[in-house]
Amino acid sequence: MSEIRIENLNKKIKGSVILNDISLTMTPGRIYGLRGKNGCGKTMLMRAICGLLIPDGGHIYIDDEELHRDIKFPRSIGALIENPSFLPQYTGFRNLRLLAKLMGGISDDDVRYAIERTGLDPDDKRVYRKYSLGMKQKLGIANAIMGEPDVIVLDEPINALDEESVDNIKKELLKLRDGGSLIITACHDREELEYLCDEIYEMKDGRIVQ
Numbered sequence: 459m460s461e462i463r464i465e466n467l468n469k470k471i472k473g474s475v476i477l478n479d480i481s482l483t484m485t486p487g488r489i490y491g492l493r494g495k496n497g498c499g500k501t502m503l504m505r506a507i508c509g510l511l512i513p514d515g516g517h518i519y520i521d522d523e524e525l526h527r528d529i530k531f532p533r534s535i536g537a538l539i540e541n542p543s544f545l546p547q548y549t550g551f552r553n554l555r556l557l558a559k560l561m562g563g564i565s566d567d568d569v570r571y572a573i574e575r576t577g578l579d580p581d582d583k584r585v586y587r588k589y590s591l592g593m594k595q596k597l598g599i600a601n602a603i604m605g606e607p608d609v610i611v612l613d614e615p616i617n618a619l620d621e622e623s624v625d626n627i628k629k630e631l632l633k634l635r636d637g638g639s640l641i642i643t644a645c646h647d648r649e650e651l652e653y654l655c656d657e658i659y660e661m662k663d664g665r666i667v668q
């Protein structure tokens with residue numbers, strides 16, 4: 459289980475302030491929601507937590523290890539940010555198994571279970587390029603949750619899903635939270651966030667305002 463501590467995080471890109479003095483602490487077994495208008499910095503904050511954005515100033519600690527000083531990436535993290543790049547000619551299962559092998563420590567059964575949890579069929583013979591938008595999103599979620607990582611980051615994970623699928627994903631995320639995962643998600647739908655999240659941060663112009 460991991461705690462995330464962010465201290466005075468700042469990032470500018472080409473002179474524009476993208477993240478502005480962000481400080482917060484996130485603890486295991488909780489779901490955190492990020493809300494705010496398009497372009498307020500939700501994705502950038504999530505990328506920073508994943509180790510994919512190098513800050514200009516400030517610190518991100520995962521437990522007692524600092525990103526970019528002690529570790530490059532959090533040790534146990536799964537993420538769905540923007541469009542995941544899966545191989546179009548492989549099935550969903552084959553795509554995830556390949557990634558699981560690269561990550562290490564995730565068995566074929568873990569991969570199957572993660573796919574099933576999203577409502578997809580791990581034995582589906584269709585290749586990824588024939589997946590619908592919702593199926594692609596579910597596979598992205600399966601990729602993020604396989605092996606039940608300590609930290610799960612999901613950027614707008616449900617925008618392409620039907621109501622039944624949304625309910626199912628929410629149920630699975632609550633189970634993962636109860637198992638000790640720290641989950642961070644961004645979503646435009648206030649009601650969805652309020653139902654799911656233990657804490658919601660409102661962002662504006664790269665700042666946490668509430």
Ligand SMILES: Nc1ncnc2c1ncn2[C@@H]1O[C@H](COP(=O)(O)OP(=O)(O)OP(=O)(O)O)[C@@H](O)[C@H]1O
Pocket residue numbers: 471472476494495496497498499500501502503
């Ligand atoms: N590659 C980039 N180069 C320069 N600026 C960028 C880049 N990617 C994003 N930005 C800028 O960073 C700011 C924050 O973007 P971010 O993607 O984090 O917003 P967001 O809150 O996730 O928005 P949305 O709700 O539309 O997903 C925006 O002003 C955006 O224009």
